[in-house]
Amino acid sequence: MSSGDVQTSEAERAVTASAGGPDGGAHVRPMRADAMKNRLRILDAAEAVFAAEGLSVPIDVVAERAGVGVGTLYRHFPTKEAMFEAIVITRLQELVAMANEAEAADDPGEALFSFLRELGNQASTKHDLLDALAVAGVDIKSRCATTFEDLQTGIRRLLDRAAACGAVRDDVTTAEVTGLVVGACHAAGQAGLGVTPDRMIDVVCDGLRRGAGHP
Amino acid sequence: MSSGDVQTSEAERAVTASAGGPDGGAHVRPMRADAMKNRLRILDAAEAVFAAEGLSVPIDVVAERAGVGVGTLYRHFPTKEAMFEAIVITRLQELVAMANEAEAADDPGEALFSFLRELGNQASTKHDLLDALAVAGVDIKSRCATTFEDLQTGIRRLLDRAAACGAVRDDVTTAEVTGLVVGACHAAGQAGLGVTPDRMIDVVCDGLRRGAGHP
DNA sequence: GTATATTCGGAGCGGTAGTTCCGGTTGATA
DNA sequence: TATCAACCGGAACTACCGCTCCGAATATAC
Numbered sequence: 108m109s110s111g112d113v114q115t116s117e118a119e120r121a122v123t124a125s126a127g128g129p130d131g132g133a134h135v136r137p138m139r140a141d142a143m144k145n146r147l148r149i150l151d152a153a154e155a156v157f158a159a160e161g162l163s164v165p166i167d168v169v170a171e172r173a174g175v176g177v178g179t180l181y182r183h184f185p186t187k188e189a190m191f192e193a194i195v196i197t198r199l200q201e202l203v204a205m206a207n208e209a210e211a212a213d214d215p216g217e218a219l220f221s222f223l224r225e226l227g228n229q230a231s232t233k234h235d236l237l238d239a240l241a242v243a244g245v246d247i248k249s250r251c252a253t254t255f256e257d258l259q260t261g262i263r264r265l266l267d268r269a270a271a272c273g274a275v276r277d278d279v280t281t282a283e284v285t286g287l288v289v290g291a292c293h294a295a296g297q298a299g300l301g302v303t304p305d306r307m308i309d310v311v312c313d314g315l316r317r318g319a320g321h322p
Numbered sequence: 323m324s325s326g327d328v329q330t331s332e333a334e335r336a337v338t339a340s341a342g343g344p345d346g347g348a349h350v351r352p353m354r355a356d357a358m359k360n361r362l363r364i365l366d367a368a369e370a371v372f373a374a375e376g377l378s379v380p381i382d383v384v385a386e387r388a389g390v391g392v393g394t395l396y397r398h399f400p401t402k403e404a405m406f407e408a409i410v411i412t413r414l415q416e417l418v419a420m421a422n423e424a425e426a427a428d429d430p431g432e433a434l435f436s437f438l439r440e441l442g443n444q445a446s447t448k449h450d451l452l453d454a455l456a457v458a459g460v461d462i463k464s465r466c467a468t469t470f471e472d473l474q475t476g477i478r479r480l481l482d483r484a485a486a487c488g489a490v491r492d493d494v495t496t497a498e499v500t501g502l503v504v505g506a507c508h509a510a511g512q513a514g515l516g517v518t519p520d521r522m523i524d525v526v527c528d529g530l531r532r533g534a535g536h537p
Numbered sequence: 538g539t540a541t542a543t544t545c546g547g548a549g550c551g552g553t554a555g556t557t558c559c560g561g562t563t564g565a566t567a
Numbered sequence: 568t569a570t571c572a573a574c575c576g577g578a579a580c581t582a583c584c585g586c587t588c589c590g591a592a593t594a595t596a597c
Contacts, residue, residue, distance in 0.1 A: 290505020
């Protein structure tokens, strides 16, 4: 249950630190006002642009949208991937929290299914989250790895609980379920064939229901 | 029913033309022996490399594997995409033929499901096919478009037939079914999480079975 | 054997994208 | 207000990739 506290670097938490007030460590002088303003603008721009275009968007686009030069951008984030992680990790945390909440629901089956639907909504709305989930497991590097494992754990709990009460089949893995949902979103993301992930996820949920073994 | 005859350019069919013997048109002198040998080596290398690495592989890799320079490669194929199409289109044609065969099967439901399983096998084995199917509908350009539409039609027939006899639900589209299968393969293609598409496609098939309306 | 058109090969061009560097600017401090 | 460290901006550097170009090599025809 280490999903609550997150590893954030000194530089990045400086925003909330000086925004929320003086924290314990006084040895780091607060960030300059213009620097902090720019940092927030960069984060806003990055969130919007990454959500709309995904990870493949050039970094200049983020800089332009934020009204900032690329140099400024690299002052705040050592690399493009670091910036990407800063955005994605909060999205993952939201999902983790959602999964933990769902665990308290009465109907284990419906708890799993509604979470999967929400996962589909998020993944098809935020293109960067979709990208992150699609390659999760490839490059296990980055701070996202921990949070992603938390998400995996949360989904596994939902899945196990639903399987234990016979709501879904018990021979599917967490990776397979997430793979199906993320895959559906990936297909839905393609323009030109007018497909929404909703019905595809319905099909997946129905498929999970079928063949449920021991009630 | 135009899935049998395929549009091939003059240059590309020259291989089979001069290999099989003199054809009708005598105004085109047969390709030089070394050129033909290289063309075949390029096609072999391209198929292997694209299957293993997908479309994103640099063209130098194909050239190196074929033991030729990139200049030679571009002599035979005007662009990288053309080479890619030359490989993918035959794969698509195989799938179209498979879909047409499946239409003659006794059990419409099982015909659809076994085809989807085979589609999954192909897509997860040949990485280039997966790439092509994943972006099908985005760039409707290229000669693949026609063949891809043939494939869509074939799948639609299987789907309609299965829905008509009540084997599967009747509210899903062809794009959704292919999206689910291709999405599953996409997830399975990620190394590190050890997932095969088989069981995911099983889940999809079960999901299609459920909610079948009018038998 | 010679002539010639065809083909080969890979250095190089142009464009893209991530990252660095440094002169100019500006907010914080006294 | 004056001083200075921190910060800004974008030109430039590096790496990569698709593609072109042209002198060298060679298969084919006579």
